[in-house]
């Protein structure tokens with residue numbers, strides 16, 4: 321297996337009792353972030369949760385704050401703006417806007433609970449060149465469900481292509 325490429329990221333703990341972000345397994349894409357405070361989320365409510373961490377990413381990188389699938393599947397907790405974008409120049413505390421999508425249960429999370437995962441990636445900035453016509457492509461302007469809904473993929477013989485947006 322190819323070794324995972326690594327990048328050095330400076331990190332400041334705003335709360336020295338909390339653990340640094342940690343990859344649960346070698347090769348994992350996301351390092352878990354913990355809550356720096358207790359949080360109670362009634363059904364359908366959201367809260368901005370501090371993580372107690374601030375980072376300085378090298379130029380050309382960004383960090384993306386993704387939900388944890390276990391929290392989503394078990395409790396219905398997700399992130400409103402998933403994935404959150406942490407810019408290379410941001411030096412403030414990383415915060416996570418959690419949302420309880422469960423229609424009935426209040427979710428209680430404790431300080432130290434792992435609430436999100438941070439994926440550090442190389443990013444590029446676009447240089448926008450305005451044109452009056454874009455080059456053609458196989459997809460063209462088809463989108464937003466143009467290939468059908470949850471049935472078989474179009475190339476498996478089910479002609480869902482015409483069932484627009486379903």
Ligand SMILES: O=c1ccn([C@H]2C[C@H](O)[C@@H](COP(=O)(O)OP(=O)(O)OP(=O)(O)O)O2)c(=O)[nH]1
Nearest residue numbers: 385401403404405406407410413414415416417
């Ligand atoms: O989940 C997130 C998303 C963003 N941020 C921080 C880092 C990021 O660099 C900054 C701005 O984020 P974004 O650009 O997504 O928010 P905005 O609403 O456009 O705010 P701004 O006007 O400050 O750019 O907020 C977080 O701490 N958590």
Ligand SMILES: [Mg+2]
Nearest residue numbers: 405406407410
């Ligand atoms: Mg912004």
